[in-house]
Amino acid sequence: MKSSKHVLKLVFCLALLASLMIACVAAPVAPAADTMAADSSMAEGPKMGGVVAGFVSSDPKSFDPAAIAGWDQGVIAPNLLEGLFRLSPDGREIEPAIAESFEVSEDGKTWTFNLRSGAKFHNGREITAYDFKYSFERVLNPETRSPKAWMLSIIVGAEAFQDGSADEVSGIRVVDAGTLEIELAEPLAPFKAMLASINLAVVPQEEVEKWGEDFGQNVVAAGPFSLGEWNLNQDVTLNAFEDYWNGRPYLDAVMFRFIGDENTRIVELDAGRLDMAWVPPAHWERFSTDPVYKEKLGWAETFHTDFIVVNLDNEPFGTNAKLRQAVRYALDLDAIIASLQGRANVAQGLLPPGLLGYNEDAMLNYPTNLDSAKALMAEAGFADGVPGTFDVILPPWGNLIKLLEIYQANLKEIGINIEIKPTEFGPYMEALESGSYDLAWMYRVTDYADPDGFYYPLMHSDNLGAGGNYARYANADVDANIATARATIDDAERARLYQEVDAQFAEDLPYIPLTHNIYVDVSTPRVQNYVPSPMDTHMFHRVWVTE
Structure with missing residues (x-):
């Protein structure tokens, strides 16, 4: 009977994983494979240090995971935020994050997550199952007005919590500090994929309460970078998080400049003040034929x-x-x-x-x-x-x-x-x-x-x-x-x-x-191991630079 139970669990998990398989579709005019080969700098391997200057269109205003809804937020936030799972840099695989392992019951309704020991928030405190319960209930709380509360509405007790007839979500249970259990009202095929969303990232209650309405501008979370200097309507800097569970990023920091005009980004790239830019139609021929830059074009057939x-x-x-x-x-x-x-x-x-x-x-x-x-x-x-x-x-x-x-x-x-x-x-x-x-x-x-x-x-x-x-x-x-x-x-x-x-x-x-x-974007020759994501979640944990 024990063997049968494990087989059923395995079959269910494999079915769920199969539902998350993502086919890769080649871009119609993508560079030939030989032009995408690693250069000598890539062959030398990762190097520590340096800063990359990226871009978004406008000031994101907030990185509160419960409030994120726009493109500019979504590009930057995966470097700051993390939850039970995360996306791979190319956006096509779901990787374990703070959940080191998980199990799904035979009926597909109860998910048990074993948290990674030693994973920490940016404030240095270790993450526990209580933090996930708090974070998920915060997303569901009507007072938060999260545009993504629907992602958790299938959890048992969510409706009672939202209408005020219960003071907690009964289906989100802390077994112990390292074990979280979530009970769904019915099986949900995309649930694992949902849990990799930045909107369901974990946050520390004490920091949310400390900053109140300003938490989004002072976010403390668990991603590979922490929030640094933020110059309103100009730029924001993310600093390498030394205690990130998966190892400190190679980069010291990533700066995102807020530049709405596509041509201005190209001017800044040429001047050495940006390391990457989306390629506007007017500049396509130049970059696609340049002997250096044509090998630094990044392609993603997006979702x-x-x-x-x-x-x-x-x-x-x-x-x-x-x-x-x-x-x-x-x-x-x-x-x-x-x-x-x-x-x-x-x-x-x-x-x-x-x-x-x-x-x-x-x-x-x-x-x-x-x-x-x-x-x-x-x-x-x-x-x-x-x-x-x-x-x-x-x-x-x-x-x-x-x-x-x-x-x-x-x-x-x-x-x-x-x-x-x-x-x-x-x-x-x-x-x-x-x-x-x-x-x-x-x-x-x-x-x-x-x-x-x-x-x-x-x-x-x-x-x-x-x-x-x-x-x-x-x-x-x-x-x-x-x-x-x-x-x-x-x-x-x-x-x-x-x-x-x-x-x-x-x-x-x-x-x-x-x-x-x-x-299609282009990066400077110094940027290594960067890939754009089909989900517009560009991640820099594994990127490095050569000077």
Whole structure:
């Protein structure tokens, strides 16, 4: 009987791990393998010391794991934050972090984590199971207003805790200081992937209480780097954490400069004030042909989909599916991809290539076709165009604005007038969460390496508004299929359920899919062992520099 129990545990764990397998899809114009070979500096091996200067678009404002929701935060935070699991630097594997080992019960509901002895917070205190209980309950606490509370809502007792009828989450149990037990209401296939999310990183209660509302600007956590000097709207420095459980980083520090303009980043790279930059289309030919820099191009076919969010509560787009379909027919996505030198793929749905359930043969059946778009406009009651002008809110990124101008011209051809409204991150997210918008450009990089990271937050009615369902989409059949897929460990069945969701999505179009991004950046020759991540979580623990 003991042997049977272990076999069942092994089968369940293997099934879960299989659901997390991520296929690698080659970029269409990636450098040949020989150009990516390690140079002599790489062959010499790691070196201690030095500082790397990276970038994000704007000041992240907060690194509180419970509050992280934006790209700028997500790029930096994995170097500061850590939980039970973590992603590998290339973003394609889930590695043990503070959980040295774990077991799953035969019914798939009870997870037991054995914590790593000696793992410490940045303040020097050893991490215990009590810290995880506190951190998870903090994410679930309505007063925290965490946009990622839904990731833990399946834990037994979460609902009672959130509605105030219980003062703790009964399903999060401290067995002893080194052992944590979590009981789920039902099996959850992507649970391990979720636990690798930076939003579920562990934090010390005493530091949260010490800093109060300012904790996000003074975060104390458990990652390989600790928070250093932060110059508002200029830069932030992360310092190597000497007592990191997996060994001190090779680098002394990483500085992230806040530079929104893509061309300015290239100027700073050329001047030696940045060590890496995203490669804008205007600079692609230069870097791809330079004998030095072409070998320092970093490629990642990202788990990223960008789309136009439609507020389904607002007329006319939100209440008229044919009008949304007409929009998709009108968009010239081939022109967008050409403007990016092929560094993107047309999105046929929400799910990007490389995740379970992605079907390369699935088509939205909305190819660029102005005649079809105009016919649908007529069916929607707008044969002569839609009266008025509608704002499309978006982050203030220079190259993105240029892409939106292409969409703007496309829609004008069918009688839809939009105004492009670049909006700073805070007001932009506030508008999405509160529903005070008609149309918005948005992208999603999954919080965890599983299709559930797209479907559940974006389409399930449990997450309307701040939970991630910014379109405010609600469909009982879609809800049921997503819920069943979450509790199913059979990959083929999960894929089938997601394809049913895709079929309904193609009809309703609460989000109008645009492209899947292929991220390309360039680093200076001194930077070694850096790889960009398909989840935009660029990590520097194993990076070093040669001077």
